[in-house]
Amino acid sequence: xxxxxxxxxxxxxxxxxxxxxxxxxxxxxxxxxxxxxxxxxxxxxxxxxxxxxxxxxxxxxxxxxxxxxxxxxxxxxxxxxxxxxxxxxxxxxxxxxxxxxxxxxxxxxxxxxxxxxxxxxxxxxxxxxxxxxxxxxxxxxxxxxxxxxxxxxxxxxxxxxxxxxxxxxxxxxxxxxxxxxxxxxxxxxxxxxxxxxxxxxxxxxxxxxxxxxxxxxxxxxxxxxxxxxxxxxxxxxxxxxxxxxxxxxxxxxxxxxxxxxxxxxxxxxxxxxxxxxxxxxxxxxxxxxxxxxxxxxxxxxxxxxxxxxxxxxxxxxxxxxxxxxxxxxxxxxxxxxxxxxxxxxxxxxxxxxxxxxxxxxxxxxxxxxxxxxxxxxxxxxxxxxxxxxxxxxxxxxxxxxxxxxxxxxxxxxxxxxxxxxxxxxxxxxxxxxxxxxxxxxxxxxxxxxxxxxxxxxxxxxxxxxxxxxxxxxxxxxxxxxxxxxxxxxxxxxxxxxxxxxxxxxxxxxxxxxxxxxxxxxxxxxxxxxxxxxxxxxxxxxxxxxxxxxxxxxxxxxxxxxxxxxxxxxxxxxxxxxxx
RNA sequence: GCCCCUGUAGCUCAGUUGGAUAGAGCACUGGCCUCCGAAGCCAGUGGCCCGCGUUCAAGUCGCGGCAGGGGUACCA
Numbered sequence: 001x002x003x004x005x006x007x008x009x010x011x012x013x014x015x016x017x018x019x020x021x022x023x024x025x026x027x028x029x030x031x032x033x034x035x036x037x038x039x040x041x042x043x044x045x046x047x048x049x050x051x052x053x054x055x056x057x058x059x060x061x062x063x064x065x066x067x068x069x070x071x072x073x074x075x076x077x078x079x080x081x082x083x084x085x086x087x088x089x090x091x092x093x094x095x096x097x098x099x100x101x102x103x104x105x106x107x108x109x110x111x112x113x114x115x116x117x118x119x120x121x122x123x124x125x126x127x128x129x130x131x132x133x134x135x136x137x138x139x140x141x142x143x144x145x146x147x148x149x150x151x152x153x154x155x156x157x158x159x160x161x162x163x164x165x166x167x168x169x170x171x172x173x174x175x176x177x178x179x180x181x182x183x184x185x186x187x188x189x190x191x192x193x194x195x196x197x198x199x200x201x202x203x204x205x206x207x208x209x210x211x212x213x214x215x216x217x218x219x220x221x222x223x224x225x226x227x228x229x230x231x232x233x234x235x236x237x238x239x240x241x242x243x244x245x246x247x248x249x250x251x252x253x254x255x256x257x258x259x260x261x262x263x264x265x266x267x268x269x270x271x272x273x274x275x276x277x278x279x280x281x282x283x284x285x286x287x288x289x290x291x292x293x294x295x296x297x298x299x300x301x302x303x304x305x306x307x308x309x310x311x312x313x314x315x316x317x318x319x320x321x322x323x324x325x326x327x328x329x330x331x332x333x334x335x336x337x338x339x340x341x342x343x344x345x346x347x348x349x350x351x352x353x354x355x356x357x358x359x360x361x362x363x364x365x366x367x368x369x370x371x372x373x374x375x376x377x378x379x380x381x382x383x384x385x386x387x388x389x390x391x392x393x394x395x396x397x398x399x400x401x402x403x404x405x406x407x408x409x410x411x412x413x414x415x416x417x418x419x420x421x422x423x424x425x426x427x428x429x430x431x432x433x434x435x436x437x438x439x440x441x442x443x444x445x446x447x448x449x450x451x452x453x454x455x456x457x458x459x460x461x462x463x464x465x466x467x468x469x470x471x472x473x474x475x476x477x478x479x480x481x482x483x484x485x486x487x488x489x490x491x492x493x494x495x496x497x498x499x500x501x502x503x504x505x506x507x508x509x510x511x512x513x514x515x516x517x518x519x520x521x522x523x524x525x526x527x528x529x530x531x532x533x534x535x536x537x538x539x540x541x542x543x544x545x546x547x548x549x550x551x552x553x554x555x556x557x558x559x560x561x562x563x564x565x566x567x568x569x570x571x572x573x574x575x576x577x578x579x
Numbered sequence: 580g581c582c583c584c585u586g587u588a589g590c591u592c593a594g595u596u597g598g599a600u601a602g603a604g605c606a607c608u609g610g611c612c613u614c615c616g617a618a619g620c621c622a623g624u625g626g627c628c629c630g631c632g633u634u635c636a637a638g639u640c641g642c643g644g645c646a647g648g649g650g651u652a653c654c655a
Contacts, residue, residue: 020595052595055602065598068635078635103635105599148655190654215654278655306653315582316652323653336655365583366650391584392649433592436584438648440591445605452605453618460618467616475615509595521593524603531619540615557615579618 018132018504019094023062023108024049030089030098030106031066039084043073053502060099060107061498067104078104115497116488122500123482123559127566130503134511135176141347142168143276144359145265146183149254150194150217153264153414154404155393156361159439161414162430162572163390164359165270166516169570171357174511179353182272186254187279187339193217195250199237201226202249206235210242225253264414268423269572276346278339286342286350290378291321294341299377309337311373319370336367341374348380357386357514365389388514390435396442421446424573428455431571432520454524458568459576461527464534465561466577472540472554479558483551492536493556496529500563507570516571523567530560 027049034040051064067081074081082100089098089106096111122129144164147157164180172178197216201223203209216222229237229249237245258275265271281287294300294309301308301318308318321338347356360367368389372382395402395412404411417426425446432454433439445453473479488497503522510518539553565575 050596050598052598054599056600059599063599065636068598071635101599103599146655150654185655188653188655193654320652335653337652339655361649362584363649364655366652367655368583370652389583394648437592438585442591445591454604456618457604460616464616464619469615471615505595513595515595517593518595521603528603528620534615535611535620538615542614578616 018508019110019501020051020053020062020505021508022092022094023051023064026089026092026095026108027051027064027066027085027106030085033088033090034084037088039088040076040081041074043070046070053505054107059101059105060097060109062110063101063105063107065105067100067106071104082106110498112489112494113486115494115501116485118501119485119488119497119556119559120482123555123562126562127569129500129563129566130507130570131173131175132504132508133175134508135171135174137175137177138354139177139179139352140171140355140357141179141181141351141353142171142357142359143181143183143347144168145261146185147261148185148190149257149261150190151219151257152221153261154411155395155414155417155441158268158414158417158426159390159393159430160359160361161265161268161270162427163388163435163516165268166427166431166519166571167357167359167388167514169572170507170510170516170519173507173570176511179273180271181274181276183343184254184258184275184277186251186277187282189215191250191254192246194222194253195246195248197222198226198229198249198253199242199246202229202237205230206238208238225256228256260415264418267418268414268426276343278343281339281342281346286346287338290342290345293378294374297377309370309374309377311377313369313373313376315369337370337374340367340371341378344371344375344380344385345378348375348384355384355386357388359388359390362389362391386514388435391438393430393439393441396440397444399444402443424459425453425455427572428458428520431517434515434517454520456579458523458527458564459573459579461530462561462564462568462575463577463579465530465557465564468534468539468557469554469561472550475540475542477540477550477554479554481551481554483553483555484548485552485555487549487552488556490533490537492529492533493553496526496533496556496560499526499529500559503563503567519567519571523564523571526560526564526567530564533560 028045031040031045035042046066046069049064049066051062054060054063067085068078070081071078079100079102082104086098086100086106089095094110094114095108096114097109099107099109101107142164144167145153145157145161147153147160153161168178168180193213193215194217196213197218200210200212200216205226212218229252237249240248262272291300291307299310300321301310303318306320307322309321310318319337320335322335344356347353368387371387372385375382375385395404402412420443429441429446430439446455469479488494506518506522510516533556537553539550539557541550568575
């Protein structure tokens with residue numbers, strides 16, 4: 001045993017690493033030490049050591065299969081390697097036992113006294129508990145929602161909003177500097193179609209007949225907007241040139257819609273640092289610069305009077321950038337890709353973000369290779385682009401799917417959901433699945449305030465602790481007193497603390513995998529372990545001789561409450577004192 | 580046709596990048612409040628779409644099927 005204490009996990013606010021990684025570092029040291037003493041032949045210590053939480057009590061708290069993989073390189077039985085490593089792992093204050101177990105796992109058991117001693121640190125760290133420094137201050141941008149501003153937020157866009165927002169929160173907790181941006185698609189033909197739709201309805205109010213655009217927006221909200229326009233502006237748009245009226249009403253309409261989107265998102269607890277106009281990419285001349293840059297690189301081709309983008313990575317020979325069907329304004333008919341290229345340049349070069357994260361519905365998956373190819377073509381590293389694709393949402397009501405169709409203008413909006421369900425269940429339900437699966441959103445379940453609804457389980461644990469703390473105060477206990485953590489020795493107490501100690505790992509996992517759904521399962525597990533602790537351990541005891549234990553348990557309860565609040569807030573949910 | 584996602588318990592889903600005995604909620608059955616919030620806890624029933632392959636080890640990787648959803652460039 002190498003007599004070298006390793007301060008890998010200082011705990012508290014200074015904690016920059018998670019326990020799993022610390023165990024990995026210990027294993028690396030053990031692998032090296034075993035070679036140095038000749039217990040193992042020389043080989044290169046792997047840079048990345050797999051460590052995972054033990055799934056069964058017999059496996060300890062963490063285990064690593066690294067020696068199973070080394071068996072081939074070293075031409076030795078994995079169990080022999082594991083034994084050699086286990087003997088050479090340096091001592092660390094948080095590890096009580098290191099064992100080699102057949103067929104070749106190295107298992108670690110945390111020291112219970114160390115575990116208990118972390119409680120005051122976690123409590124003192126408060127809402128910063130769980131933060132890690134993976135990001136090392138890198139500046140990243142998360143662009144999300146970015147729904148067309150031609151109609152209210154749909155449930156599909158709501159999933160986007162929740163994923164993007166929670167991702168941003170998690171990435172911040174992982175040590176990145178994050179900007180949240182909404183990309184406003186205010187260029188192109190849809191503004192015209194939208195403006196034309198409003199104008200047509202508007203004209204009807206004055207008894208005039210302006211045909212409804214073929215690709216117009218039929219929803220009832222358009223008619224309501226026309227009424228608002230009539231109230232605010234009178235009939236002035238009938239007097240002016242029709243194309244001009246379409247343009248002005250289109251821009252006015254977009255502003256109205258965006259205001260509504262901003263309000264609805266605020267009710268969900270989501271705000272953006274920046275709203276970025278697509279049109280500005282054309283007005284600033286950046287689009288032209290990018291086209292010139294692409295042309296210089298031989299990536300532009302003219303065909304049928306249109307402009308096409310070419311790149312060897314594409315499965316098609318070329319992708320349309322700009323259409324020949326230009327009328328008066330040449331910027332009116334760009335394609336999606338056209339603005340995406342200058343936008344990307346703006347993010348990564350002009351504004352200098354280290355990474356650009358996009359949250360897209362899976363129906364856009366076909367655009368991924370194009371944007372990556374465009375990045376390469378203008379000389380940007382495609383690794384700096386991270387695109388999260390999430391699958392569709394289906395709504396259930398009364399056990400049946402609610403059919404939605406944007407073309408008919410009939411769809412359930414975020415505003416409907418907020419009125420019917422409220423922000424917390426929306427967020428939890430939208431978050432509880434991986435982005436890769438179609439989300440089934442059960443409206444009846446979401447509104448149901450019962451034990452069938454998982455949303456309330458976590459919040460209930462928080463309020464339950466709040467209730468216990470209130471009770472303690474009524475009994476004369478000082479809720480702020482710091483107890484003696486060494487008295488926390490019950491298995492249910494230690495299980496609860498170990499779960500709290502693993503929050504940094506969850507944040508690392510969710511951030512590196514861009515998988516915010518891990519938070520929901522963590523929150524549920526943490527709540528569950530509190531309930532078990534509550535069942536097994538009387539917190540507030542007036543028995544003589546149990547005053548110190550009560551103080552210690554009150555401290556643990558407050559700590560659990562703090563960590564629960566931290567997780568709820570990472571998910572953008574409230575942590576109520578009563579419910 | 581081609582591309583992407585999915586297929587795990589009766590239902591809805593996890594499964595920490597290939598590890599040890601595959602987990603949770605709901606539903607169903609039975610138990611637990613004269614003491615801190617029973618929106619809670621405990622116990623029981625029950626599962627990896629099919630085939631081949633890679634590997635010491637496959638729910639996880641590869642190939643081929645089957646099934647469902649999405650996309651397929653002038654709407655973005």
